[in-house]
Amino acid sequence: MNRRILLNCDMGESFGAWKMGDDDLAMPLVDQANLACGFHAGDPLIMQRTVELAVQHGVRVGAHPSYPDLPGFGRRHVACTPQEVTALVLYQLGALEAFCRAAGTQVAYVKPHGALYNDLVRDDALLAAVLDACALYRKGLPLMVLALADNRRELEFADAADVPLMFEAFADRAYLADGQLAPRRLTDAVHKEPQRILDQGLAIARGEPFADIDGRPLQLCADSLCVHGDNPESLAVLRRLRALLDAA
Template identity: 45%
Template sequence: MSLRLNCDLGESFGSWKMGLDEAVMPHIDQANIACGFHAGDPLVMHKTLALAKANNVTIGAHPGYPDLVGFGRRSIKATADELKAAVLYQVAAMDGMAASQGMTLEYVKPHGAMYNDMMADAAVRKTILQAMAEYHRPLVLMLQSTPHAELHLEEAETAGIKLWFEIFADRCYDDDGKLLARTKAGAVHTKDKMLAQVKQLKEQGTVTTVSGHTLVLRADTLCVHGDNMDGVNAIQEIRELISL
């Protein structure tokens, strides 16, 4: 299985700093860059794009709900038109800023609560697919790999959108294919379990669920997190593991 590494970056805002973007960027393939609604600002966006360009990293827009205080982790009950416009606005901003540096935006990965709502609610997912279908050029949608991948492929095909399925390196999976709730013990893997999960995915195309069941998941890209040095070190080991 050929896997790419993706990471959420560009999430600082003004004098508030988050993440170790400079340390992470050399080890990943895809940068999901915040668009200013849940995190990021114009200068951070510009600098993060430049950093991605210097490291030959593919860039994606990482739109979220307009919720800087809650870091986009709170659901907002928007109408379909409001949600569609919010996605288009953020994608267009990232696309334009990328073009100004001679770069090409390749994909979209919603952030936080918007991502969770997209996976849990078919109506939200349909609206995001419609927003991307209305964009002036094709972009890929990145979404979580689940046992419902075939359904999601059908939905995307109807909208004329290509999908990339992602798996989370550091999260435990529930038996239904969803991520185990963070409120439950073992929801976030230790480093050893994380590396074991990546190795299993790479070699067998499966993950082991919280109850010990084997779950087959389609995967194009692996989400990693590098907001601390332990995370950055783990990313380097994952990079070596999937390159074998």
């Protein structure tokens, strides 16, 4: 098994009195925490507490910027110019960085959220805009993007921007044949059975093929493996994945 693969989880996605996920229990199980920055979820107090929790457990803090879409949890496309996307990513990075500095750490990488994350696969101008935000914010700040069957496009854009990339795969999401995530509007887009999530996660960690949404084999090369924090099976799967990866 490839021990170099990291585990990550989207966290800090509560907002005010509304609670999402169980960050206190999930944080000790992951290597990277993708923290909401206020545009799709998270408020100042949630951001502060989640950064402190990550520092407590030695977890790398990633910014999880989104389109400005609190009502839609960042899962709806918002028509923004590339210049606006660069600015909104920088804005959210700065907000999270303030809490990181106060806790004695820094933002370690950027992973766009929801519709923005998916739009980067299809829109060259938006991909370039987010890469620009990373490059402007801090030299060497990595951008986490979707691991596809072929990531040559992303590598070419990142090389031009002088931004390192991290490639991410998902244990609990169904895939299309080209490695894109199956749209959430499809019935089987999100895996709910713990064993299926675990099997797919282990296959990705081992660099082995697994079944796409149509049952065809798909193989991905990933640096980090995500289990979504809003999946009710997240904790059970994370515990088993963590134990198996650590024992390998």
